[in-house]
Amino acid sequence: MSNKPTLDDVLGAIGKSVGVDHKAIMVDVRANLAKLNACPRHDFQGIQDTSLGTLGDGSKWFRDYRCTRCGGKVDSHGYHWYQRGVEHGSAK
Numbered sequence: 001m002s003n004k005p006t007l008d009d010v011l012g013a014i015g016k017s018v019g020v021d022h023k024a025i026m027v028d029v030r031a032n033l034a035k036l037n038a039c040p041r042h043d044f045q046g047i048q049d050t051s052l053g054t055l056g057d058g059s060k061w062f063r064d065y066r067c068t069r070c071g072g073k074v075d076s077h078g079y080h081w082y083q084r085g086v087e088h089g090s091a092k
């Protein structure tokens, strides 16, 4: 038997120290993944993050993207690689 803490133990301790319920966050994460995995083809639109202002050319800054079809949300890295996959898939 090991006394090594599990990931759940560690996340629980961190969450407790900052007053965050890590289990509630995981429920939200799993629900988001379920939406994304069930969607046949995403149509992501940027969610404007006004806290970051605008870029030097005045264009809007998007940190996260939400699919208009399934409602799933991804960060800018997920959006970028999804779009690249779509481009590569259609460039046969």
Ligand SMILES: [Zn+2]
Residues within 6 Å of the ligand: 035, 036, 039, 040, 041, 042, 043, 067, 068, 069, 070, 071, 072
């Ligand atoms: Zn979708």
